[in-house]
Amino acid sequence: MARLKGFEKLTNVDEALAMFFKALKPRSLSSEPVAIENALGRVTAEDVVARTDLPQFDRSAVDGYAVIAEDTFEASQFKPKTLRLTRRDRLHQVQAKQVWTGNLLPKGANAVIMLEHTRMVRNEIEIVGSVTPSENVSKKGEDVKRGEVAVEAGTRLQAHHLGLLAALGITEFNVVRKPRIAIISTGNELMELGGKPSRDQIINSNRYVISGLCRELNAEPVYLGIVGDDEKEIRTKIVEGLEKADAVITTGGTSVGAADLVPIVVNKLGTPGIVVHGIAMRPGMPTALGILEGKPVFVLSGYPVAATIGFEVFARPTILKLLGVETVPRPRVDARLARRVAGALGRRVYLRVRAFEQEGELHAMPILTKGSGLLSSLTKANGYVVIPENREGLEKGENVTVHLFSPVAGGRK
Amino acid sequence: MARLKGFEKLTNVDEALAMFFKALKPRSLSSEPVAIENALGRVTAEDVVARTDLPQFDRSAVDGYAVIAEDTFEASQFKPKTLRLTRRDRLHQVQAKQVWTGNLLPKGANAVIMLEHTRMVRNEIEIVGSVTPSENVSKKGEDVKRGEVAVEAGTRLQAHHLGLLAALGITEFNVVRKPRIAIISTGNELMELGGKPSRDQIINSNRYVISGLCRELNAEPVYLGIVGDDEKEIRTKIVEGLEKADAVITTGGTSVGAADLVPIVVNKLGTPGIVVHGIAMRPGMPTALGILEGKPVFVLSGYPVAATIGFEVFARPTILKLLGVETVPRPRVDARLARRVAGALGRRVYLRVRAFEQEGELHAMPILTKGSGLLSSLTKANGYVVIPENREGLEKGENVTVHLFSPVAGGRK
Numbered sequence: 108m109a110r111l112k113g114f115e116k117l118t119n120v121d122e123a124l125a126m127f128f129k130a131l132k133p134r135s136l137s138s139e140p141v142a143i144e145n146a147l148g149r150v151t152a153e154d155v156v157a158r159t160d161l162p163q164f165d166r167s168a169v170d171g172y173a174v175i176a177e178d179t180f181e182a183s184q185f186k187p188k189t190l191r192l193t194r195r196d197r198l199h200q201v202q203a204k205q206v207w208t209g210n211l212l213p214k215g216a217n218a219v220i221m222l223e224h225t226r227m228v229r230n231e232i233e234i235v236g237s238v239t240p241s242e243n244v245s246k247k248g249e250d251v252k253r254g255e256v257a258v259e260a261g262t263r264l265q266a267h268h269l270g271l272l273a274a275l276g277i278t279e280f281n282v283v284r285k286p287r288i289a290i291i292s293t294g295n296e297l298m299e300l301g302g303k304p305s306r307d308q309i310i311n312s313n314r315y316v317i318s319g320l321c322r323e324l325n326a327e328p329v330y331l332g333i334v335g336d337d338e339k340e341i342r343t344k345i346v347e348g349l350e351k352a353d354a355v356i357t358t359g360g361t362s363v364g365a366a367d368l369v370p371i372v373v374n375k376l377g378t379p380g381i382v383v384h385g386i387a388m389r390p391g392m393p394t395a396l397g398i399l400e401g402k403p404v405f406v407l408s409g410y411p412v413a414a415t416i417g418f419e420v421f422a423r424p425t426i427l428k429l430l431g432v433e434t435v436p437r438p439r440v441d442a443r444l445a446r447r448v449a450g451a452l453g454r455r456v457y458l459r460v461r462a463f464e465q466e467g468e469l470h471a472m473p474i475l476t477k478g479s480g481l482l483s484s485l486t487k488a489n490g491y492v493v494i495p496e497n498r499e500g501l502e503k504g505e506n507v508t509v510h511l512f513s514p515v516a517g518g519r520k
Numbered sequence: 521m522a523r524l525k526g527f528e529k530l531t532n533v534d535e536a537l538a539m540f541f542k543a544l545k546p547r548s549l550s551s552e553p554v555a556i557e558n559a560l561g562r563v564t565a566e567d568v569v570a571r572t573d574l575p576q577f578d579r580s581a582v583d584g585y586a587v588i589a590e591d592t593f594e595a596s597q598f599k600p601k602t603l604r605l606t607r608r609d610r611l612h613q614v615q616a617k618q619v620w621t622g623n624l625l626p627k628g629a630n631a632v633i634m635l636e637h638t639r640m641v642r643n644e645i646e647i648v649g650s651v652t653p654s655e656n657v658s659k660k661g662e663d664v665k666r667g668e669v670a671v672e673a674g675t676r677l678q679a680h681h682l683g684l685l686a687a688l689g690i691t692e693f694n695v696v697r698k699p700r701i702a703i704i705s706t707g708n709e710l711m712e713l714g715g716k717p718s719r720d721q722i723i724n725s726n727r728y729v730i731s732g733l734c735r736e737l738n739a740e741p742v743y744l745g746i747v748g749d750d751e752k753e754i755r756t757k758i759v760e761g762l763e764k765a766d767a768v769i770t771t772g773g774t775s776v777g778a779a780d781l782v783p784i785v786v787n788k789l790g791t792p793g794i795v796v797h798g799i800a801m802r803p804g805m806p807t808a809l810g811i812l813e814g815k816p817v818f819v820l821s822g823y824p825v826a827a828t829i830g831f832e833v834f835a836r837p838t839i840l841k842l843l844g845v846e847t848v849p850r851p852r853v854d855a856r857l858a859r860r861v862a863g864a865l866g867r868r869v870y871l872r873v874r875a876f877e878q879e880g881e882l883h884a885m886p887i888l889t890k891g892s893g894l895l896s897s898l899t900k901a902n903g904y905v906v907i908p909e910n911r912e913g914l915e916k917g918e919n920v921t922v923h924l925f926s927p928v929a930g931g932r933k
Binding site for chain 1: 575621662664676680683688689691707713719720725726728731736849926927
């Protein structure tokens with residue numbers, strides 16, 4: 108009977124995450140080689156070290172003439188100097204050789220004077236400005252030196268990282284293998300998208316939400332299907348998930364009621380089983396965090412919004428650790444709260460808001476709903492604001508930090 | 521000879537973009553149907569309208585008992601009330617029916633009392649609290665009403681959008697076709713990654729940079745290879761690009777020197793050809809923007825950093841318009857500049873910076889380099905700061921806005 112009275116104790120969010128990480132000791136997954144063509148968005152498994160200097164040689168950084176800088180000193184528009192042109196690979200005093208951007212510097216040359224500051228006169232050039240040694244030269248190793256770390260381990264690779272690796276002649280390197288995340292949807296009322304739901308059925312939308320959230324992190328969702336509220340069925344699927352994946356996420360069957368089956372199954376399946384169940388947060392209070400065979404098991408609410416927030420707060424940082432990525436906070440902006448909102452003393456509230464710009468100032472409009480089931484409260488929002496446990500609410504006009512999951516409308520320049 | 525003296529006039533960045541858009545009139549591409557499984561990151565081509573209410577019926581939002589709210593009024597812990605249990609689909613006065621989260625409400629019921637506020641006594645329940653009409657009920661259409669727009673046209677689909685569409689029973693819908701972007705690398709000095717460069721060769725890294733930048737926007741790069749500094753070769757490739765793609769991006773051959781071939785070819789190929797050439801920006805000054813057969817042609821610098829900034833400033837907003845996405849500014853944070861930097865009067869400078877947190881404050885450290893060739897200036901940075909045309913420089917400690925292309929290190933909570 109006691110179970111029906113709700114959770115006896117709710118655990119603070121930070122404490123829950125710390126307990127969970129302490130028990131889990133998440134480490135990044137093994138690595139695999141990847142070709143540069145397929146590396147965008149992957150995470151480097153180790154420091155990638157330059158095996159050559161970049162540039163490999165002193166090169167001209169402009170179109171112009173390679174010169175000995177000292178020959179140009181004191182040249183000006185009013186007092187031009189004259190240099191003899193050569194086509195040889197070695198420059199002697201008072202000589203110049205035409206070079207285009209990227210060309211090797213001839214031996215003896217130590218600077219390049221731009222075309223714009225010269226004038227060709229038969230076989231000579233007149234220079235109307237001076238250059239200092241190394242001016243307009245890309246020095247050997249200036250971008251990256253041989254032996255230097257070009258891209259650090261744990262870097263989520265963007266376009267410019269790939270450019271640098273290509274420039275260094277690196278075609279393949281080791282990245283962290285994509286975490287596979289098993290997804291199990293529980294609930295007698297669930298049906299798959301595609302058919303026509305009867306009056307008692309609800310389409311399984313969490314499958315798409317959780318798969319999408321995994322993909323957005325470049326993890327690989329492994330969807331295992333719907334199971335009814337049946338201990339044996341749930342057990343079979345979780346075992347399958349532990350076999351096939353690096354982590355398991357279930358949705359549904361977490362609230363303290365007759366259907367509170369998933370945490371029971373997780374506890375029966377091994378140790379430590381459920382590490383924390385019942386978290387001082389809204390939505391997502393009935394979330395449970397477990398560990399089986401050293402793998403994380405996230406037991407999320409069946410409510411889509413609560414499942415999303417549960418994923419954000421617990422699964423996201425864990426998956427990032429599996430990927431070996433240090434910290435990836437969401438982009439944040441400071442905004443003024445557009446209306447008063449109630450908090451929930453003792454619980455951390457994740458308030459969905461729409462941040463928007465008006466007259467050069469950012470505002471955050473709370474998306475108010477009663478339940479944690481309303482998906483539209485997420486699609487109407489572009490971020491969330493955290494109401495701390497010790498606040499009864501936030502005041503209209505108060506400065507808040509918005510954690511963005513999509514860009515602010517209005518386009519502040 | 522005049523051409524060798526540089527551009528006669530540089531066009532302001534905003535003016536250049538406005539001129540280009542005015543001439544181009546970019547419109548979003550045609551649409552194509554996509555299955556929900558493959559829709560993450562795609563952009564809706566039209567409003568997606570709900571064909572059912574969500575929820576479709578009044579449902580219980582909690583585990584508990586469906587009741588007639590009026591029967592519970594004035595019940596309290598000290599003065600419990602008793603209701604008779606029924607299993608029928610219609611509730612009469614002073615009756616209650618057990619329901620789980622998501623269950624249909626029986627006819628006659630208008631609220632649900634949570635399990636925690638009840639106690640079962642044989643065939644009756646004792647209730648120790650009251651509920652108001654609609655309490656703990658997910659009302660029909662509460663999330664989305666039939667006929668309402670569930671997801672607006674021009675929305676970049678995230679996990680929660682897919683969840684909402686699935687919940688509404690929508691399996692397929694129209695998204696904007698992925699823009700195909702032809703990429704042409706020009707330059708006699710270029711070689712493809714894979715072989716060993718001779719002293720005169722440079723590995724084509726721009727191919728990877730520009731392809732990656734396209735993919736990050738969910739556009740499809742169509743790489744057409746390297747061409748030498750030869751008018752005919754360049755012409756052939758641009759014609760191929762216009763046939764195969766929705767836009768063409770070239771890198772290299774833009775500076776005002778002997779190799780300034782791409783803008784010449786674009787102008788010979790049709791009208792209007794080059795709309796603007798020479799932009800008051802650093803890096804990226806020699807960028808040219810053209811239009812052929814109504815398609816944008818971006819003639820970017822051969823320097824990787826200048827090409828990246830040219831893409832950011834001109835190609836990115838154009839591709840977003842082709843995708844039908846309204847505004848997608850990069851995430852921004854305000855920070856204090858960690859050291860003085862010089863600007864370039866009359867030019868807009870895109871200064872690469874590393875934003876980081878120290879003692880609760882955000883700082884932006886300029887990544888100082890002399891050239892626009894250094895890819896490491898991008899990989900060491902996580903964003904850029906714009907130095908306006910009318911500033912000689914920015915002061916140490918000055919407040920600046922950082923446009924982030926990757927998250928801030930340090931993890932501000």
